[in-house]
Amino acid sequence: MARKLGVSIYPEHSTKEQDMSYLTKASHYGFERVFTCLLSVNKEKEDIITDFSEIINHAKSKNIEVILDIAPAVFQKLGINYDDLRLFSELGADGIRLDVGFDGLREAKLTQNEYGLNIELNMSNDINYLENILSHQPNKDRLLGCHNFYPQRFTGLPYDFFVRCSRRFKRYGIRTAAFVTSQGGAIGPWDINDGLCTLEQHRQLPIDIQAKHLWATGCIDDVVIGNAYASDAELRLLSELNRNLIELKVQTEHNMSDVEERILFNEKHIRRGDISDYMIRSTEVRKKYQNEEFPLRTSVSQKRGQISIGNNSFGKYKGELQVILKDMPQDKRKNIIGKVVDEELFLLDYIKPWGSFSLKNKG
Incomplete structure (x- = not known):
């Protein structure tokens, strides 16, 4: 499957104009997906819909797919029924990422949603979580996997653990993603931002080397910049990489x-x-x-x-x-x-x- 590049935006910590400008720039450099987070949003439901829908529509106009990061608490806060993902579809999202899992059956049912939304699973665990979901007969074509990022220094994943977690998903042919960190990006979902990478060993590396490494492992399809905003130079470096060959x-x-x-x-x-x-x-x-x-x-x-x-x-x-x-x-x-x-x-x-x-x- 074709490998993709992605960026992240955090509308609650920036402005709509900044986010839309960043997405335009990312599209120019060949980025195809965006991660954005509902976990840290503290607004009323109507305001969330207004703010996010305009930004998401702009991303879609640039042929960028949008994944929203959520957790069970978000369903409760927004008054959403697990069996009806209409709101996320109305926002224009292509999928939702489950930061925290359910019981396996719930995830499987979510993949059967009538809106065609992809369900992205948290990959950063080395348990039979994925196997449990698969045992409940999900629509596998709508399953994705994405690792966590770690804003606090020295809390990122060790390499061997990362590989074990990732291979669980690759074994079943599920698309995978992980985060790299911009060395200049200051915006993330929380008030701590020592960089937003998946692997701890990447925290101080140039962004292109982080991406090269993720692709070289053979475990990761999509590389997403975790923090905002990456510099023009960083976006260009990633855009120039050969995604399928070690260079x-x-x-x-x-x-x-x-x-x-x-x-x-x-x-x-x-x-x-x-x-x-x-x-x-x-x-x-x-x-x-x-x-x-x-x-x-x-x-x-x-x-x-x-x-x-x-x-x-x-x-x-x-x-x-x-x-x-x-x-x-x-x-x-x-x-x-x-x-x-x-x-x-x-x-x-x-x-x-x-x-x-x-x-x-x-x-």
Whole structure:
């Protein structure tokens, strides 16, 4: 399924004009969904309908789907019957996210709603919650999954737990989502906002690296910015990402040749299937460039993240691109042409046998 980008808005903490401007901008950068929260809204029902419907209609005019975050208390506050989701449909929403679950049967019944609303489940638990819902025969086509975000520093999910939770949903082919945090966004649903990410390890990372990581895990379809408002630069960075391929930023060597540069940046690389612990080997390029010249240059010891190309002294391996995984001794048969930037080194572990990847100049 096609991967999507999303933003979040919090109308109770901003203005209608700011939110609509942000959605227009997000649409321009190719964002397709928006998360907004009813959990923290303290207004009368009529005011909520007025405020949210105009913003939601604007989002829909920009081809952005809208998910409303709710909980059982919201049903009570708004006087909504669980068997009638008319209000959310009248607001123009595409779906509702259940921040807190029910008993399994209730969620299954909600997927049968007559308005075609999707029901998005909270993914951030490692229990048989989803299996319980599925046992009650829901309309699976209307089930989605989305992780929580964590406004308080050091409360985000640990990686292994995140993977276990996510795989429960991927096992059944259910669309998944998780949150990344803008490093400049100051608005969230609550008065604490140390960033709004799902994974704790993402809290201080640049936003594009957070998104790359979520997609590299193979566990997440949609990446949503949790806080508002992300900067233009952040929106642009996410819009330029390859959503289906690991793309690593590279700091190049100043003496790299033109042909080495073409191999580095103009080719889609595939890791050889019979893998090595010491390097990622992209071997197809050596066939394509076998008639090119790769003069020997000064050689250095090989460090994790460095990228090399076999030079003229490397026989049949001339032109082969390698990304170093473990430190190795100097090898004069290889020219070092660049290095994966330090903050993206951990993404090397996600390039699997026969996995495709590309390399981008850091600039």
